[in-house]
Amino acid sequence: MISVLFFVLLGAMLGAALGYASQVFKVESNPLVEQIEALMPGGQCGQCGEAGCRQAAEAMVRGALSPAGCPLGGANLTQQVAELLGVSVTIADADIQWVATIDESLCSGCGRCYKACPFDAIVGATKQMHTVIRDVCTGCKLCTQVCPQQCLTTVALPPDSRSWFWPKPQTAAA
Template identity: 55%
Template sequence: MTLISILALSAVGAVFGGLLGWASKTLKVAGDPRVDELEGMLPGGQCGQCGEPGCRQAAEAMVAGKLGPDCCPPGGRSLAQSISSMLGVALSGDGEDVMVVAHIDESQCSGCTRCFKACPFDAIVGANRQMHTVIRHVCTGCRLCEKACPQGCLSMQPVAPELHTWQWPKPRVA
């Protein structure tokens, strides 16, 4: 009796496994591999500042030509340059942007947790009615926390160039 049930379950498993294998090959939806590569390049915070609900949708819109390569504020100018070179599209504007990170004036922070909840990158640490602080190396400068702070104790400060963030300036054409 046990042997029959084992054989029956093995046969059912083999039939369903074969059907799933067949379905995965015949019903496969072909996608653009550039979308996956772009999604991997984007910060992945799903902040929505580009006008799309998430980074996957933003990557699809960039490949389709609906969004420019500089549509991601948290990614900054370096990400825009990488995306434009990958897609073969020119950037709209040649100004250098300044990288910024959030800074909380801890003497004025009431611990309302609005900035903490608004940060899609988990760069703000704190608890309810406690002082909050920013993890500078995680902050992307997306400014969502700044908009959410009701006390105005959160500001964006420029990042001083460090050894791992400094880049040579591009030569100017005279």
């Protein structure tokens, strides 16, 4: 009974010490970084040149990475990040959204594609048919790089209301 009481008191004291230390050594983060990170796809794919979305958001706030630095976010993310940072960016007319497609007749069901997809956009089981969930796919092309049968390709999606931006009017030169 004494040993149980001893360990309960020891646990309470250590918990109180850890709680106090977490308050004393707390690191305040930039709320702008957290807002930008919440907008990003969150796949940690590294196609922007950073290790993950958190590091990319920090680089955008520092000015080391352009608001258009995330190729998966497209024009929507670029515009939202630019508004948060208070900078202006030009959205290219050729900003194309890509999506992966699988040629089922060539797919052997090896499973490499759905293991490579950081967004879980490919569903299927080993030695079974795989398919791509178009609404989730960001077109990062990581799955096409690991497919041994070359049955994965990326195709351009036609613009829709979620990805198309009306171009800004050009002022006529006087």
